[in-house]
């Protein structure tokens with residue numbers, strides 16, 4: 001799956017784990033490119049009804065949404081994509097290459113069925129991001145490449161995601177510029193350094209929360225650094 005025309009030679013920003021209409025309404029006008037909705041088991045989990053509402057608001061403001069899944073049944077993912085209109089499926093579990101191939105085929109069929117519902121300004125095809133939990137070594141991702149838009153490197157921790165910890169970013173030096181998503185413990189303290197590794201997208205989450213909700217000021221500080229405002 002090729003990277004689409006939305007991708008430029010700059011780093012974009014994703015805010016993951018949006019779990020309320022209040023949060024999306026607070027953040028929708030900031031220069032954020034992607035909002036993540038977590039369907040996997042998590043304190044940030046949302047159902048498809050809420051994710052559909054979040055996605056409608058995000059789309060109205062020219063942003064995309066990313067659905068986060070962990071080892072979900074392929075049929076469930078396809079159903080949720082159809083119900084919510086999310087733009088990207090983030091696979092945050094142990095999904096195999098064969099799983100990604102099957103999911104790609106099923107999403108292609110869904111696209112053929114629904115292609116009349118073109119999203120304004122966005123390519124209608126759903127993309128896949130595959131997450132690799134890492135510490136100090138890059139996995140071999142070659143076989144995944146035909147099926148994914150981006151690999152997402154997140155710090156391996158106690159939980160599947162949202163651990164708030166970083167990995168050894170020097171392993172990213174071997175990668176092509178703007179060819180991956182970087183996640184894991186990103187905060188105002190380390191976001192400038194993260195930018196030096198030239199990720200396509202920086203994915204922020206727990207470090208911009210106060211009382212278990214996204215904090216507009218903390219997010220805005222990061223937006224200003226990433227988008228050089």
Ligand SMILES: O=C(O)c1ccccc1NCC(=O)[C@H](O)[C@H](O)COP(=O)(O)O
Nearest residue numbers: 016042160161162163164184185205206
């Ligand atoms: O954040 C969660 O609660 C979560 C739970 C289960 C699977 C994935 C999850 N998060 C996915 C993300 O993309 C996070 O942004 C990523 O793990 C980084 O989180 P953090 O270390 O808190 O910045």
